Amino acid sequence: MTGATLDFRHPPDGTVVTVRGDVDSANANALLAAIERRLFTGRDARAILDISDVDYFDSAGVNLVFRLARRLAGYGSELVVVAPPTSIAGAALRHANAGSAVVVADAVPAAAPSRPAGPDD
């Protein structure tokens, strides 16, 4: 069993979605659908996608980020992607030249404090 796991946290100003594990063409569509289901029922002003701790992340993941950003923009919401440049996902976003299209942060913004370090951190 590899694949990815999803965690949702709801600070007052939005939703923090934390993805761990491998994100690739085997699961990107299912992950996007699961994230959208949770986000669009909550009408969040801001969504934070924390992918700083994934083990693998390729163009399927980059595409997930773009599609999610586009959907949220359509609802007037903002997407912040957390992926430091040295992280796996950060490198993939850099190689895909995605930095100009989405907001990439090094850490979960202070207004929405990061969840306590999980056992895999």
Next chain:
Amino acid sequence: MPSNQIPADVGVTGVGLVPLPLNEPGAGDAAASASRADDLYRLSDPLLSEVGLEELLDTVLGRIREILHVDTVAILLKLPGAAELIARAAKGLEEEVAQKVRIPIGRGFAGRIAASRRPIFVPEVSEADVVNPILREVGIRSLLGVPLIVEGELIGVLHVGSLTPREFTANDAELLALAAARVAPGIERARLFDELGRQQSVAESLQRGLLPDRLPTLPDVDVAARYVPAIDEVGGDWYDVVELRAGRVGIAIGDVVGHGVRAAALMAQLRAVLRAYAFTEPDPATVLTLLDKYVQHSHPTGLATVVYAVLDTEDGTLTLAVAGHPPLLLVGDGTAALHDVRGGPPIGAVPFPHYAAHTVHLARGETAVLYTDGLVERRGETIDTGLERLRQAAVGELDPERLCSRLLDELVHGTRAPDDIALVAFRRPRLTAMLELRISARASALSPVRRSLRSWLREHGGDRTVVDDIILGAGEALANAVEHAYRSGDGDVQLRAELDGDTVSITVIDHGAWRPPRLETDRGRGLAIMRSTMDDVEITREALGTRVVLRRSLTAP
């Protein structure tokens, strides 16, 4: 003989129930007595004691039907611990058995025989004295039944019936009583044996069902396992192998103290609970602490020894926590050593136990073995003697499958031991100069193949961030190839990785149709990522498919 002295007061008051007429047996009739001797022999055939319950019942019923010239014959057995009889076997009354008809003791024909423990003859069947509708539906006119008694205990009722009105003679009753006396002990023995067998096999199949059917096929680690049941009782040993995140594999082995179904059931729970914690807790010591909490809370009398180990298949770090379990065995080239870490107490043994994680390095080619004490313990010798025997037996065999077989052969000689045995052996295979893999065209196959490639690159000295880049680029090429191959329905994708000096070259081949990627799509982005992560990308479209060759320096950033 008292059994054919059917008294006038049969203890029943039903209309139509009459005592048997007491005929004088035909003592002077030589032919009759010869045939009678033959009849008796056929009912007490010693061969009958060697067959199972079903065959015994079937044979005896068949012979009774022939000897007494009756249309129906049935055996009802008393349900253990209940005041009921259940139809167990029949000829001419199969429906009674199929419907598992139950007769309360004391009611109806068979119920009254059981209650009175005396034979009963019903010359003309009526609704009043037969509660079982099947007997009436079949059209039985006359019935004769006798109790089955073993060592003073009633175990059931045997009865015969006729579809035409018939006067059963005292001779018939005597023969039936004799048949009952002869077959009852056999039935009881076979029934007990059957139940014992059923209990044993339930427990054994329970246990077997709880162990993994087959071990997961894992990238970059070879695993073999064995389970040997104990000679006469089901045990509580188990093993488990689970694939975790990021190239880590969890390996557990455990031994619930005690035997029988209870031990097997607790084993099942411990295995599931450990598995659940393994997926969320990366630290083996934490997993054992939580497992102990579970046992203390939910099974206060439960006790088990456990080792839980996590192997990082990439760098060979083996992190293990031990709860009162025999030591890990490490087998290397021509060596074998027991790795006795300071473990905590068995799970469930003391309140608030402390478990610590220890790390061991498992070099490529080395094999680690976890086992339960059934493998090493022998009556009348210390455990150290058994451990030393295990250590010596392991020297020289590194292949996990063959090592498991050898250890069982040499330590338990292929026979079942008095205690059950579980055994798991695993190793990181040696590196080859060239890595060649073939995968089926499914997206789910991508993750394991990337894992294998990552281990290969790391082992060849690739720096972590460089390896991350190469894996990303190769991952894109593999995802493309899987998509091509999948679309064209044409099977496999091949991966080859070679090292030439400092440069790694990775070739990915599929046999699908090439589709030019459009920019700003997944695949267009994938191509951009390939070019960005690699020094050189070469795509060759051939009639039979696509070949992508990626090159990258392993050391340059």
